[in-house]
């Protein structure tokens with residue numbers, strides 16, 4: 001039992017380390033595919049072991065129902081493949097033996113642009129890589145120029161359109177000398193075939209050649225429109241104008257334009273007589289139109305005059321309001337200035353009072369200082385006096401002590417004298433006693 005468990009652990013350990021060991025080489029950057037051509041989505045395992053026995057799935061993570069290609073149990077299993085990839089994918093089974101699961105995609109479409117995932121699964125591990133694909137549909141359709149119309153100042157409104165580009169192309173207008181003209185309106189639209197671009201421009205018809213050029217990187221498609229100034233007259237009924245789209249073949253355009261111009265000139269001669277009559281009619285209508293215009297202008301002038309009067313009134317009203325406002329404001333300012341002045345005076349008074357107070361306090365302070373000085377001086381003189389007294393006391397004491405000592409010595413001497421006198425008296429007493437005895441003896445003797 002223990003042994004089986006250990007074996008299991010060892011197997012798990014091995015498979016884990018194997019899964020960490022393998023990886024899929026991922027392109028560092030977006031890869032570019034050309035619309036209409038074949039393309040290889042790169043994906044290979046490193047180190048290069050065979051993936052023949054594994055499951056290889058290509059799919060687009062950003063789309064629903066997005067299976068691009070599936071290889072499982074040694075064969076392609078594409079029943080659930082996304083409709084748009086039907087018959088367009090191929091996995092090289094020989095390359096699978098070398099760990100190469102790159103997928104060949106035929107006739108690339110703009111809608112193939114996006115994120116792809118390559119997933120390689122064995123029984124024990126799985127690795128995956130992301131490939132970002134950008135589709136460049138460089139060959140869009142040749143630009144088509146159409147004439148939208150013209151106006152009274154002999155100006156042409158042109159429109160140029162081209163579609164099927166990817167990414168967004170640049171469209172520019174050029175005159176016959178190759179000078180760039182700026183577009184009036186620009187439009188860019190995206191659909192399944194890529195980007196379509198549409199610009200409009202208004203030009204003077206004397207610019208007899210206008211180019212519309214669509215560019216993407218180093219790819220360029222160009223169309224030319226030729227307008228002939230002779231055949232172009234906006235006041236006539238017919239618009240005599242030739243436009244021919246030419247793709248990089250300018251000469252063909254010019255030839256065609258010349259041909260069209262010739263035929264138009266022929267037609268014109270035939271129409272000349274009718275034209276003259278029409279012109280006379282037009283002149284008559286023109287005159288009555290002018291009259292009408294003059295009347296309208298007069299009316300306009302009167303209307304303007306009224307407006308002007310009203311404006312003058314409005315101006316006066318505003319002036320009055322302004323004056324009233326100004327007066328009001330001036331009064332307010334005056335009042336405020338007065339208030340400010342009183343306030344300033346009050347402040348000044350307060351300041352003066354404060355100054356006085358300060359001076360008073362300063363004086364007091366000085367007085368206090370003097371007092372302090374005096375007290376200090378007194379204290380010091382008192383102290384000195386005390387000191388002097390002390391010194392005198394000490395001297396007195398010393399003197400008294402000396403006197404005492406002297407007295408003591410005298411007393412001692414007196415004591416000594418007294419003792420001596422006592423001794424002498426004793427001696428004298430003894431002498432006396434002795435003499436008395438002698439006397440007494442003599443007396444006795446005498447008696448006898």
Ligand SMILES: *[C@@H]1O[C@H](CO)[C@@H](O)[C@H](O)[C@H]1NC(C)=O
Pocket residue numbers: 077078079080
């Ligand atoms: C296709 O999808 C169905 C339902 O999701 C599934 O049952 C079937 O196994 C899938 N076929 C393949 C080849 O994967």
Ligand SMILES: *[C@@H]1O[C@H](CO)[C@@H](O)[C@H](O)[C@H]1NC(C)=O
Pocket residue numbers: 048049050097098
């Ligand atoms: C793997 O690549 C090496 C060189 O990088 C090569 O010698 C070897 O044959 C390749 N193995 C397989 C199975 O293709």
Ligand SMILES: *[C@@H]1O[C@H](CO)[C@@H](O)[C@H](O)[C@H]1NC(C)=O
Pocket residue numbers: 040044091092095100101102103104
């Ligand atoms: C992988 O295979 C494709 C063909 O399917 C080939 O064009 C490509 O060069 C191969 N890649 C490597 C790294 O061998």
Ligand SMILES: *[C@@H]1O[C@H](CO)[C@@H](O)[C@H](O)[C@H]1NC(C)=O
Pocket residue numbers: 119126127128129
């Ligand atoms: C791809 O691999 C990463 C780790 O390298 C993992 O997180 C992710 O789930 C994998 N995606 C799929 C679809 O297996």
